[in-house]
Amino acid sequence: MMKRQFPNLCKPITLGRTTFPNRMFSAPMGGTDITNDGCIGPKSTAFYELRAKGGAGAVTVSELMVDPNTDGSHGYHLDESILNSLAAAAYTADAIRRHGAIPSLELSHSGMYAGTYMTDKRKQKSMNQWGPSDTVRLDGVKVKALTKEMIDHIVASYGYAAALAKRAGFEMLMIHGGHGWLINQFLSPYFNKRTDEYGGSLENRTRFAIEVLKSVREAVGPFFPLEFRLSGSELFEGGYDLEEGCRIARQIEPYIDLLHVSAGTYQRGFGDTHPSMFKDHGCNVYLAEEIKKHVSVPVATIGALNSPEQMEEIIASGKADVVYMARALLADPNLPRKVTENREHEIVKCLRCFTCMAERAVTATRRCTVNPLIGREIEGDEVAPAPVKKKVLVAGGGPGGLYAAYTAARRGHHVILCEKEAEVGGILKGEQAFPFKREMYELAETYKVLAQKAGVEIRLNTEVTKEYAMKENADALIIAVGSVPLVPPIPGLKADHVVVVNNYYLEKDKIGDDVVVLGGGLAGCECAIHLGMNGKNVHLVEMRDELAVDANVRHRPLLLNEINKYVTVHTGYKGLEVSADGVYCQDKNGKKQFVPGTSVICALGQRSRTDVVAELQDAALFVRVIGDAAKVSTITNAVYWGYHGALDIDAGGV
Numbered sequence: 001m002m003k004r005q006f007p008n009l010c011k012p013i014t015l016g017r018t019t020f021p022n023r024m025f026s027a028p029m030g031g032t033d034i035t036n037d038g039c040i041g042p043k044s045t046a047f048y049e050l051r052a053k054g055g056a057g058a059v060t061v062s063e064l065m066v067d068p069n070t071d072g073s074h075g076y077h078l079d080e081s082i083l084n085s086l087a088a089a090a091y092t093a094d095a096i097r098r099h100g101a102i103p104s105l106e107l108s109h110s111g112m113y114a115g116t117y118m119t120d121k122r123k124q125k126s127m128n129q130w131g132p133s134d135t136v137r138l139d140g141v142k143v144k145a146l147t148k149e150m151i152d153h154i155v156a157s158y159g160y161a162a163a164l165a166k167r168a169g170f171e172m173l174m175i176h177g178g179h180g181w182l183i184n185q186f187l188s189p190y191f192n193k194r195t196d197e198y199g200g201s202l203e204n205r206t207r208f209a210i211e212v213l214k215s216v217r218e219a220v221g222p223f224f225p226l227e228f229r230l231s232g233s234e235l236f237e238g239g240y241d242l243e244e245g246c247r248i249a250r251q252i253e254p255y256i257d258l259l260h261v262s263a264g265t266y267q268r269g270f271g272d273t274h275p276s277m278f279k280d281h282g283c284n285v286y287l288a289e290e291i292k293k294h295v296s297v298p299v300a301t302i303g304a305l306n307s308p309e310q311m312e313e314i315i316a317s318g319k320a321d322v323v324y325m326a327r328a329l330l331a332d333p334n335l336p337r338k339v340t341e342n343r344e345h346e347i348v349k350c351l352r353c354f355t356c357m358a359e360r361a362v363t364a365t366r367r368c369t370v371n372p373l374i375g376r377e378i379e380g381d382e383v384a385p386a387p388v389k390k391k392v393l394v395a396g397g398g399p400g401g402l403y404a405a406y407t408a409a410r411r412g413h414h415v416i417l418c419e420k421e422a423e424v425g426g427i428l429k430g431e432q433a434f435p436f437k438r439e440m441y442e443l444a445e446t447y448k449v450l451a452q453k454a455g456v457e458i459r460l461n462t463e464v465t466k467e468y469a470m471k472e473n474a475d476a477l478i479i480a481v482g483s484v485p486l487v488p489p490i491p492g493l494k495a496d497h498v499v500v501v502n503n504y505y506l507e508k509d510k511i512g513d514d515v516v517v518l519g520g521g522l523a524g525c526e527c528a529i530h531l532g533m534n535g536k537n538v539h540l541v542e543m544r545d546e547l548a549v550d551a552n553v554r555h556r557p558l559l560l561n562e563i564n565k566y567v568t569v570h571t572g573y574k575g576l577e578v579s580a581d582g583v584y585c586q587d588k589n590g591k592k593q594f595v596p597g598t599s600v601i602c603a604l605g606q607r608s609r610t611d612v613v614a615e616l617q618d619a620a621l622f623v624r625v626i627g628d629a630a631k632v633s634t635i636t637n638a639v640y641w642g643y644h645g646a647l648d649i650d651a652g653g654v
């Protein structure tokens with residue numbers, strides 16, 4: 001047998017009396033597709049099943065709300081009084097277990113942030129909110145302190161839900177004690193101002209957590225693995241720090257089998273709990289590493305982990321015993337399998353673009369930029385062989401074209417992908433200049449590896465003209481020729497000291513110390529941040545009143561935070577003329593303003609290559625235009641449309 005490249009990640013671990021097949025666990029990821037009466041919908045079951053099939057050692061089903069009376073009623077519940085509640089849970093546990101993974105269920109209570117995931121925010125704000133103490137939230141919502149009777153009831157609810165979860169077939173439970181939810185609110189000196197036995201000293205603040213754990217333990221028996229999810233540090237002024245996190249861990253450890261060390265809080269440190277692209281991979285591992293020195297139970301770590309090498313090192317060096325991943329397994333549910341089978345070059349890496357969390361918040365759907373099947377696993381994860389094999393020509397090697405080619409080849413078609421440049425990647429080539437977007441650049445390379453493995457022939461330096469396509473005589477043509485930068489007729493914009501943002505990676509050396517970035521959309525903002533991080537003096541000019549309106553609701557605040565650190569912003573400024581030492585603009589009052597800078601970045605948007613699309617429209621009988629060539633939009637759409645374009649080639653009967 002070939003030697004395993006990542007032996008530590010692949011090593012089984014026994015918790016309680018349950019043996020988990022490896023150390024790569026799937027973290028809880030959002031209760032989407034919950035039915036109106038609080039059951040796990042069939043789509044979610046399929047979602048979890050695919051994480052299990054993908055090889056994770058454990059798959060955690062997200063956030064069971066233990067007490068709907070005091071928590072948002074929007075979420076997932078497990079309750080005998082709800083018809084089919086136990087059945088839905090049992091089907092889900094079974095769907096995970098039958099692929100060899102251990103099904104785990106997260107038990108939670110949101111406390112003073114009940115109803116966070118409701119899309120109707122007005123309703124959420126009008127709900128009663130219950131926390132450790134009377135207070136008013138930052139958003140003005142009043143919170144009432146839980147009474148002792150209510151605490152007793154919630155503690156009992158944990159036990160009730162735990163017993164049902166075990167009966168349904170779950171073989172581990174994760175008690176959510178982190179991220180700012182109710183148990184965390186009790187642990188926190190910031191949220192917990194009680195003067196009774198649940199507040200004040202650390203012993204008192206951990207009392208609620210321990211009562212919950214005892215209640216759950218009583219319900220599930222002595223050998224059933226219990227996991228506690230703890231934020232190792234709350235990471236905000238006034239919250240508990242790592243030193244206190246270690247002491248909390250010591251209090252909790254007698255009652256658990258695995259201590260899961262996460263970080264921060266959902267409401268006050270979203271970018272810590274879900275590390276953004278501006279942070280290092282594994283930036284929270286230090287919390288687990290330190291806590292592990294103070295406890296004897298196994299410890300798990302999490303946070304922007306997706307590299308097998310890094311995760312292997314974490315286990316090998318004893319920083320943690322288990323690694324958890326959330327977003328990495330949205331991007332590629334097969335990551336654990338690829339690790340165990342030494343296929344690490346085939347892992348499609350998470351971009352940390354936050355499409356997943358933004359779509360969850362806004363539309364309550366599951367979405368992932370790089371995985372078109374997310375949230376729709378129920379439609380089948382197998383790409384079935386096509387009944388009739390066809391010849392497929394793909395014009396353009398950006399992410400959409402590559403994904404279309406890969407999918408068509410997996411179906412058994414004969415696929416040729418032509419790229420007019422010397423390297424695939426299309427617009428993603430430009431991302432190589434920005435270290436925080438490394439994965440976005442590497443995505444094209446990974447898709448290329450997958451496409452070639454599936455049998456795609458890639459022809460570089462080859463432009464598909466109508467003549468070329470006619471000569472190839474393909475049955476199907478996917479037009480994925482992308483977009484070109486918009487360079488409006490602003491005087492001076494074509495001068496030598498102006499660099500179009502897409503070409504920055506080629507022309508970096510032309511950029512001096514004082515730079516004006518024209519265009520404050522996502523591309524302009526990210527370039528401005530990068531230049532600022534590199535010590536340049538950066539001015540950002542945007543015609544609209546807001547920056548990055550094209551960024552999603554999760555990425556945008558974190559992006560603007562970086563802008564604040566590194567960039568001087570001029571919104572409401574329209575560029576009039578580029579001169580050798582700056583850009584003349586008009587402000588909102590019609591006044592002329594001068595923004596200084598001896599180098600200029602042009603980031604004024606893209607437009608579809610409609611001329612090429614028109615030329616190729618009749619170059620095969622089946623033609624599909626995808627990605628930016630169809631409509632300038634996101635990588636998400638390019639990949640989705642590419643995937644479905646490829647599947648549609650032989651739809652419609654043969």
Ligand SMILES: Cc1cc2nc3c(=O)[nH]c(=O)nc-3n(C[C@H](O)[C@H](O)[C@H](O)COP(=O)(O)O)c2cc1C
Pocket residue numbers: 027028029030031062063106176179262273274275302303304305324325326327328356357360
């Ligand atoms: C789409 C999505 C939904 C999530 N939902 C939950 C949840 O329901 N409960 C929870 O404890 N954590 C939830 N998380 C947090 C993750 O479990 C994890 O702690 C976090 O994403 C950091 O891990 P990562 O960097 O591997 O994504 C969610 C994360 C994502 C991306």
